[in-house]
Amino acid sequence: MDAGTALPSLAAKTNDAAARRPFSLAARAALTTGLVLAAFLGAIGWTLSRTYNASELNKLQGRLHDYVITYIAGTDARRDGTPLMPDTPPDPMFSRPGSGLYAVVLGDGFHWESSSALGRDFSFLHPLQPGQSQFIGPVDTELGRLYYYSFGVALDVPDRPSVHLTFTVAQTEDELESNTTVYRRSLVGWLATLGVMLIVLQLLLLRWSLTPLRKVASDMSRVERGQSDHLDSQYPIELTGLTGRINAFIDSEREQRTRYRNTLADLAHSLKTPLAVIRSQVEASELPSPVRAPVLDQVRRMDELVAYQLARAATTGRQTFAAAAVPIAGHAEDLVQSLEKVYAAKNVLCEFDIEDGAAFYGEQGDLLELMGNLLENAFKWAGHHVLLVVKVQRQPGRPRAGLLFSVEDDGPGIEEDKVEKVLQRGVRGDERVKGHGIGLSIVQDIVRAYNGELTVDRSPEFGGARFSVALPPT
Structure with missing residues (x-):
């Protein structure tokens, strides 16, 4: 009988329990820390990005304001009141068509554009009163999205009314967006690196903090x-x-x-x-x-x-705190030697197939009762051969391995419809054979006490009865 046949229900229960197992303390702490850290770094990243964007806007406004003041300072008025614009622009980009930096001056019947703005549509601009200023953007235009700064002035003309002009300098958002994109990428990279370092540090600290708990589990x-x-x-x-x-x-x-x-x-x-x-x-x-x-x-x-x-x-049953593991091989040999003396007239040969290191986690008396009753029953009914098989069934996560006992003989065997009757207390398979009829029921009680399972079928090798006991890992 293999492990899959002996322990189907136990394996299913174990798998269900493993599937429902809650997160460990370390996993919960790591998950919580990761979520909090992600939220915290995300908030920092969003704040720094907004701050940087506002700073870039202020710098852009200041730069456009400086261009406007430069143009105002270089502008004169002729005697007829016509404005005279400066020959040299404050930045070479004003001289390159389509450069993205434009200057426009509006007045009563006066319109001037820098070389970069020639042929462009600036109909969205409006004149301002002297001393009035405004910074607007981004504005969707045929030139793209623009930021512009406008300032209204009044030029004094001798013996004539002052000339009202509105100076405007506009710039596309390409440079601003480029700087912001580079900053955001750099910010995300550094925050991600910092986050990974903090998570690793947190895991190390968590591992160190939980070392005493792991030691308790190991000692248990x-x-x-x-x-x-x-x-x-x-x-x-x-x-x-x-x-x-x-x-x-x-x-x-x-x-x-x-x-x-x-x-x-x-x-x-x-x-x-x-x-x-x-x-x-x-x-x-x-x-x-x-x-x-x-x-x-x-x-x-x-x-x-x-x-x-x-x-x-x-019957002690399964113990949470076993005093020591009971080795099986030595006790099996002692039991068989005693039974060979009792049944010497039958000349029974008992063979062993006991896995190395097989041990019973429980009381020694329970082990002797279990093996003794099964072996005595086999000797009682055997013709000449008895086989004892003990296999170890290990399971990850379980400190104690399970066991599979199997005792076979070459006797007459037990009919399938009589198995339940034979396992009843006080019932003997043959009234002509000595015994109280309680050995197999004691075996059943011991197996139940250890959460195991007892099955009876026919031996495939000898043709007699085979009693199999499966004790699950704990």
Whole structure:
């Protein structure tokens, strides 16, 4: 019987539990930190980008204002009141057509454009009153998106009314957008680098902070595997209360289990002795057979009932804190040697197929009861051959490996429709064979106590019965 056949339901339950497993503390902290850090760096990036954009706009406004003042300072008026524009522009770009930097002067019946603005449509511009200024943009025009600064002035002309002019300098947003794009890319790169560095640092700090918790988990696994009696005492002060209570719980569990088993042993001795005395007295008495036979039968039934219930109650079952792993190979050899002496007349050959390192995580008495009853049943019904197979079933994330026991014989086997009846307490497969009929029911109780599964079928190798026990990893 392979692991997939023996433990289908257990594997399904384990997979469901793994699928529903919540995030670890480290994963939660890392996820939370990552989200907060992303939001924080995003807010910083947005703020810096807005600040840089506002700064660039202020610089652009200041530059356009300076161009306007330069043009105003270089402008004169003829005696007839006609404005005389400067010959040299404040920037060579004003002389290159389509350069993206334009100058326009509007007045009463006067319109002047820089060389870069010749042939362009500036109908969207409007004259301003002297002393009035405005900075507008971006504006969608046939020249593209523009920012422009306008300023209204009044030129004094001797013996004539002052001339009202509006000086405007416009620039496309290409340069502004180019600078902003470069800045944003650089900002994103630096913030991303900073974010990765902070996340790595946070993970390192988190790993260091959770080291004591990982040590507790590791020490707990050692206690569960029986490699240590208690948790270590060297923990941070925040964990000493928890670990101290766990150690106290471990001691209490072990003391209670020992006291319970001792009480059961005393009870067994107290009950067995009176029953044996009653049986011997009845057998030695001169009571008539019709009276003596029913009494002896009832005494025998009481003896079987006491033996079964005590064996059932003494089953420890799966333990959270095992004292030590019980090796199987040595105990199996001792049991087989004893059974070979008992059934020497049958000349039974028992073969082993026990995986190296196979160990039982539980009470030694439970292991001996389990293997002893299965092997004794096989010896009782076997012709000449018995096979004991023990395989280890490991599962990632489980500190204790599971086990697969299989005991086969070359006897008559058990019919499929009789399997359930044979496993009942007090039922024997053949009344002609000695026994109380409680061995297999004890095996069932032990298997249930360890959350395992017992199956009975026919041996593919010998043709007799095969009893298989699957104990899951824990």
